[in-house]
Amino acid sequence: MAFSLVGSFSSPHIICKAITNDDSHAFDASFIRRTVQLADKSAGFTSPHPNFGCLIATSAGKVVGEGFLYAQGTKPAELQAVEAAGEFCKGATAYLNMESGDCHGDRTAVSSFLQAGITRVVVGIRHPLKHLRGNAISALRSEGIQVDVIGEDLKSKVAEDALKSCLVVNAPLLYRAACRVPFSLLKYAMTLDGKIAATSGHASWISSKKSRSRVFELRGRSDAVIVGGNTVRKDNPQLTARHGGGHLPMRIVMSQTLNLPEVAHLWDVTEVPTIVATQRGARKSFQKFLASKGVEVVEFDILNAKALMDYLYDRGYLSVLWECGGTLAASAISAGVIHKVCAFVAPKIIGGKNAPSPVGELGMVEMTQALELIDVCYEQIGPDILVSGFLQPIPDLTPVIPAFEETFAIDPTVTPYEPSIIFFYKAWDPFGAFSNFSPHPIQMPDESGNYISWSSVEHYYQANKFVGVNDPMARNYVEEIKSATSPEEAARLGRKGQRLHLSLVRSNWETVKIEVMYKALKCKFSIYPHLNSMLLSTRGSVLVEVSPHDLFWGGGRDGEGLNYLGRLLMQLRSEFLGDDDDSKKTIT
Numbered sequence: 001m002a003f004s005l006v007g008s009f010s011s012p013h014i015i016c017k018a019i020t021n022d023d024s025h026a027f028d029a030s031f032i033r034r035t036v037q038l039a040d041k042s043a044g045f046t047s048p049h050p051n052f053g054c055l056i057a058t059s060a061g062k063v064v065g066e067g068f069l070y071a072q073g074t075k076p077a078e079l080q081a082v083e084a085a086g087e088f089c090k091g092a093t094a095y096l097n098m099e100s101g102d103c104h105g106d107r108t109a110v111s112s113f114l115q116a117g118i119t120r121v122v123v124g125i126r127h128p129l130k131h132l133r134g135n136a137i138s139a140l141r142s143e144g145i146q147v148d149v150i151g152e153d154l155k156s157k158v159a160e161d162a163l164k165s166c167l168v169v170n171a172p173l174l175y176r177a178a179c180r181v182p183f184s185l186l187k188y189a190m191t192l193d194g195k196i197a198a199t200s201g202h203a204s205w206i207s208s209k210k211s212r213s214r215v216f217e218l219r220g221r222s223d224a225v226i227v228g229g230n231t232v233r234k235d236n237p238q239l240t241a242r243h244g245g246g247h248l249p250m251r252i253v254m255s256q257t258l259n260l261p262e263v264a265h266l267w268d269v270t271e272v273p274t275i276v277a278t279q280r281g282a283r284k285s286f287q288k289f290l291a292s293k294g295v296e297v298v299e300f301d302i303l304n305a306k307a308l309m310d311y312l313y314d315r316g317y318l319s320v321l322w323e324c325g326g327t328l329a330a331s332a333i334s335a336g337v338i339h340k341v342c343a344f345v346a347p348k349i350i351g352g353k354n355a356p357s358p359v360g361e362l363g364m365v366e367m368t369q370a371l372e373l374i375d376v377c378y379e380q381i382g383p384d385i386l387v388s389g390f391l392q393p394i395p396d397l398t399p400v401i402p403a404f405e406e407t408f409a410i411d412p413t414v415t416p417y418e419p420s421i422i423f424f425y426k427a428w429d430p431f432g433a434f435s436n437f438s439p440h441p442i443q444m445p446d447e448s449g450n451y452i453s454w455s456s457v458e459h460y461y462q463a464n465k466f467v468g469v470n471d472p473m474a475r476n477y478v479e480e481i482k483s484a485t486s487p488e489e490a491a492r493l494g495r496k497g498q499r500l501h502l503s504l505v506r507s508n509w510e511t512v513k514i515e516v517m518y519k520a521l522k523c524k525f526s527i528y529p530h531l532n533s534m535l536l537s538t539r540g541s542v543l544v545e546v547s548p549h550d551l552f553w554g555g556g557r558d559g560e561g562l563n564y565l566g567r568l569l570m571q572l573r574s575e576f577l578g579d580d581d582d583s584k585k586t587i588t
């Protein structure tokens with residue numbers, strides 16, 4: 001069966017006649033499918049969080065408000081929709097492709113519905129993250145709002161189709177939650193006779209220009225693009241999303257031996273960063289060369305597809321695109337980390353007994369062993385046919401992961417967090433409000449003592465790299481970072497400016513950056529009571545930011561990081577508590 005994220009709405013403003021009970025499911029399902037369309041606009045920007053859309057419709061069936069989540073730290077989709085709907089919210093129904101993810105204690109999304117007068121909420125799927133699942137639904141129902149969940153309260157064929165579209169649009173998050181690895185999509189282009197290159201190795205271009213534009217879109221929806229060393233040597237790719245929108249994925253090269261050329265497009269990190277994953281100890285001199293170019297090198301005791309995916313999971317990646325050759329593709333499939341395949345089939349025949357195929361040896365000797373795709377879609381793109389499908393079923397976590405309250409009612413000894421060490425990293429983690437990227441604006445004084453509003457701690461921190469530098473370009477960086485739509489964009493701008501124009505970074509940055517972070521954190525945890533309470537509730541626990549790559553602010557992959565962010569939070573906690581000993585806790 002084929003499923004599409006593209007709905008049949010010619011206009012979002014629809015007037016419906018009186019409906020029967022059966023028709024009401026079609027009515028609700030049509031609006032849920034519209035929220036899926038909205039949610040799909042989030043792809044590539046929200047990682048590792050949901051693609052999330054919200055729609056508000058009156059009892060007459062008129063859409064009066066819409067919104068979608070752009071990135072963590074930006075205005076919730078629910079609040080966008082409520083603000084757009086205004087007074088039409090009273091007595092209206094809100095539609096969500098996924099349960100709200102109020103995760104910072106302020107219940108912004110739920111509160112917006114209550115204050116606006118929403119009387120009913122229809123939810124596509126429950127939140128797949130364990131610490132959030134069921135929370136918003138319970139909160140809304142406790143306030144007297146009717147909540148209907150597709151597949152639970154609304155059961156019919158049309159409801160089932162709407163549910164499927166909700167699963168598809170958030171397949172990356174569902175796989176990540178169920179399998180604890182990023183969602184992986186294997187993409188390749190091949191001729192009609194199954195070749196990805198001629199016998200000589202020449203491969204440009206198998207597919208059409210329209211198909212290549214679709215590939216750019218796939219890259220723009222991914223957190224990272226992976227290739228092997230052979231692809232770098234033969235094709236010298238750029239792996240950019242040139243026509244895929246504003247999001248630029250991380251470029252990752254897998255190479256056990258580091259037998260790589262010194263000249264390659266991927267070593268130019270001016271606009272897009274690159275990671276090279278390799279075996280521990282491989283070609284140390286070449287590792288130094290790559291580091292001099294600004295390329296990040298990550299060593300593994302045993303480099304394989306599963307080890308890399310585990311690392312990228314820890315790094316917070318949600319969706320990964322594999323654009324590798326047949327050998328690495330076979331290795332990734334055998335490791336069980338490939339979840340979906342997109343094959344562009346061009347109406348060309350090139351032949352060649354030794355011409356490479358898209359997937360190498362899998363060890364299968366009978367056709368009955370062949371892997372079959374499910375939920376297959378066929379789409380004509382110019383002269384080519386795109387065949388896509390899943391290698392593994394999309395996880396439906398609804399019956400698998402109960403809410404903590406439900407578990408606690410059965411077994412009161414179950415606790416959601418480790419009491420001695422509390423880990424945090426991404427803003428939607430259980431203690432994600434400790435992150436610089438959490439959506440909590442602060443006001444900080446500038447050089448003249450005037451208070452300036454910043455959208456997040458990360459905005460303030462990144463801009464301060466360039467504060468006080470007497471150069472118009474430095475002042476431009478400050479303004480651009482201040483205006484950045486999300487904390488992620490602020491971080492990209494700040495890091496890019498520091499990487500490309502080191503002379504614009506204030507000369508004392510390395511000595512003052514801890515103080516800059518401390519002041520911003522103190523402001524954040526002083527002005528938001530619920531954040532202060534969350535911080536104080538961790539008394540007696542060590543706080544660790546588990547960034548696997550930031551060895552200064554984070555704890556590192558194996559605890560080798562300095563964890564300065566965790567230290568500052570513990571220092572603040574002790575100051576709020578008046579406990580001097582608490583600030584002395586460090587990670588050993």
